[in-house]
Amino acid sequence: MLLACSETKEEPKTHEEVSENPTFVEIAPIIYKNCTPCHRKGESGPNELLTYDDIKKNANKIKFVTQTRFMPPWPADPNYTHFIGERVLTKQEITLIKTWVENGTPLGDADKVPLPPVFQTGYNLRKPDAVIKIQEAIKIKGNGTDHFFIVKMPSSIPKDTFVSYFEYVPSNRKLAHHVNGHLVNYKEGAKQNLRNGISYDFDNYHSNYVPLYEKMNLLNDDGTFPTLTPNTVYYLPGFTPQIYPNGIGGYRMNKTSAILLANLHFGPSAIDVLDSSYINVFYGAKPKRPVYETQLGTFGISKIEPELIIQPNKIQTFHTQGTLNGDASILSINPHMHLLGKSFWAFIVTPNQDTIPLIKINKWDFRWQYYYTFPNPVKYTKGSVIHVYGTFDNTAQNPNNPNRPPKLVTQGDGTRSMRTTEEMFQFIFTYMPYQPGDEHINLQPNIN
Numbered sequence: 001m002l003l004a005c006s007e008t009k010e011e012p013k014t015h016e017e018v019s020e021n022p023t024f025v026e027i028a029p030i031i032y033k034n035c036t037p038c039h040r041k042g043e044s045g046p047n048e049l050l051t052y053d054d055i056k057k058n059a060n061k062i063k064f065v066t067q068t069r070f071m072p073p074w075p076a077d078p079n080y081t082h083f084i085g086e087r088v089l090t091k092q093e094i095t096l097i098k099t100w101v102e103n104g105t106p107l108g109d110a111d112k113v114p115l116p117p118v119f120q121t122g123y124n125l126r127k128p129d130a131v132i133k134i135q136e137a138i139k140i141k142g143n144g145t146d147h148f149f150i151v152k153m154p155s156s157i158p159k160d161t162f163v164s165y166f167e168y169v170p171s172n173r174k175l176a177h178h179v180n181g182h183l184v185n186y187k188e189g190a191k192q193n194l195r196n197g198i199s200y201d202f203d204n205y206h207s208n209y210v211p212l213y214e215k216m217n218l219l220n221d222d223g224t225f226p227t228l229t230p231n232t233v234y235y236l237p238g239f240t241p242q243i244y245p246n247g248i249g250g251y252r253m254n255k256t257s258a259i260l261l262a263n264l265h266f267g268p269s270a271i272d273v274l275d276s277s278y279i280n281v282f283y284g285a286k287p288k289r290p291v292y293e294t295q296l297g298t299f300g301i302s303k304i305e306p307e308l309i310i311q312p313n314k315i316q317t318f319h320t321q322g323t324l325n326g327d328a329s330i331l332s333i334n335p336h337m338h339l340l341g342k343s344f345w346a347f348i349v350t351p352n353q354d355t356i357p358l359i360k361i362n363k364w365d366f367r368w369q370y371y372y373t374f375p376n377p378v379k380y381t382k383g384s385v386i387h388v389y390g391t392f393d394n395t396a397q398n399p400n401n402p403n404r405p406p407k408l409v410t411q412g413d414g415t416r417s418m419r420t421t422e423e424m425f426q427f428i429f430t431y432m433p434y435q436p437g438d439e440h441i442n443l444q445p446n447i448n
C-alpha cells in the first residue's frame with residue numbers, strides 16, 4: 001500500500017512557558033474563540049459558554065472535554081493537513097485550562113477580562129443580502145424514525161444578480177442531518193405564480209419526480225423545465241458554507257427563482273417538531289472561475305472496492321480511487337460516512353509517485369462532517385490518482401453502532417441509501433480547472 005508521508009510538526013511554542021496561575025483573563029479568549037460560537041443560544045452545543053458564570057459552572061466538564069480533545073470538534077488530523085477555520089487547541093491552551101480549573105477558576109483582574117463576543121442572530125457570516133423563507137413550516141413527526149422531504153422555497157429578489165454563496169440556517173440544529181438543494185431559475189415572463197402549489201412533500205417519489213414538480217407548480221408556465229443549477233445549497237452537521245474569494249465560484253440567480261431542497265433529511269425525533277429553516281443569500285461578483293464538484297464512492301464516479309457490504313462483528317477497510325481528466329485546483333473536500341465510520345484517509349499520488357496529503361481522520365465522528373477548505377488550492381496534475389480509504393467498525397464495541405447485536409449493513413437500495421442506519425462511503429470535492437499561480441491563491445474568505 002502507498003504511504004502518505006506525514007510531516008510530523010512540533011506544535012508551535014506560542015507561550016515560552018505556560019502561566020502557573022492563569023485567571024479568567026487568559027482563559028476567556030480561548031473559550032470565546034474556540035467554544036462560544038457553538039455554545040450559545042440557537043446553536044448546536046448544549047450549555048451556553050458566554051459569561052464567566054457559565055464557564056465557571058461548567059469548568060470540570062470543560063477540563064474533561066479539552067483534555068480528551070473531544071472539544072472543540074475537529075476530526076481532521078492537524079499533523080497531516082491544515083484547513084481554513086481549523087479549531088484545535090494547542091497543548092499549552094489545554095494545560096492552561098486544566099490548571100485554571102484545578103486552581104478553582106479564579107477570575108483575576110475583572111477590569112482586564114475581555115468582553116464576550118457579540119453574535120448576530122439569524123446568520124453566522126455577515127448580514128445576508130436576501131433571505132429565502134420556507135412557505136409553510138414542515139411538520140416532523142416524533143415517531144423516532146428518519147424523515148426525508150422535498151421542499152420548494154420561492155425567492156423574491158429585486159432583480160437578476162450573482163450569488164457567491166447560500167447559507168442554510170436550520171431551525172433545529174439537533175435534528176437537521178443533511179440538505180442538498182438546487183437553484184431553479186426562470187426566464188423573464190416564464191413563470192407567473194411560483195408561490196402556488198404545495199411547498200413540500202415526503203421524499204417517496206422513488207426518482208420519479210415529475211408528478212411532484214407538477215404538484216409544486218415548479219415547471220415553467222408552458223410546461224417546459226426551468227434551468228436548474230445543482231448543489232448550490234448544502235448542509236451537514238458542523239457545516240459552514242465554503243466561501244471562496246470573489247470571482248471564484250458563484251451562481252447566476254434570476255429575479256424569479258426558487259431553491260428546491262432535493263433532500264432535506266432530519267434525524268429521528270421523540271416529539272413532534274415544526275421546522276422553519278431558511279436560507280441566507282449573499283450576492284457576489286460575476287463568477288470568473290467556475291467551480292465544479294465531483295464525488296468518489298457512493299453515488300460517485302468511482303467504484304468502492306470491495307463492494308460496501310459491512311459484515312457484523314467486523315472492522316473492514318474499503319478503497320476507492322478516481323482521476324480527473326486535466327490539471328485542476330482542488331479547493332474543498334468533504335469526507336462522508338455514517339455511524340459505523342471509524343477512520344478516513346485521502347491523498348493524491350502523482351504520475352511520478354509523489355504523495356500529496358488531502359485529509360486524515362483518525363477517529364471518525366458522524367456528528368462533525370465539515371466541508372474542509374484548503375488555505376491554498378491543492379494542485380492536481382493530470383494523470384494523478386486520488387486514493388480514498390475508509391474503515392468501518394461494525395462491532396458491538398463501536399458505541400455509535402445502531403444495531404445491537406451488530407447486523408449486516410449495506411448502502412441500501414441505492415436510491416435512498418441515506419438513512420442514518422445504512423452506510424455511505426463518499427469523498428466529495430470541489431475544484432476548478434488549473435491556471436498557473438492557483439496554488440498561491442489565498443482561499444481565506446474576505447467576508448464583507
Ligand code: HEC
Pocket residue numbers: 031034035036037038039044045046047058061062065066071072073087238367
Ligand atoms: C462546532 C460546534 C462546537 C464547538 C466549536 C464546541 N462545541 Fe462543545 N459541543 C458541541 C455539541 C453539538 C455538543 C453535544 C455533543 C453531543 O452530545 O453529541 C457539545 C458538547 C460539549 C460538552 C458536553 C456537554 C454535556 O453536558 O454533555 C462540553 C462540556 C463542551 N461541548 C464544551 C466545549 C468547549 C470547552 C469547547 C471549546 C474548547 C467546545 N465545546 C467547542 C458543539 C461544539
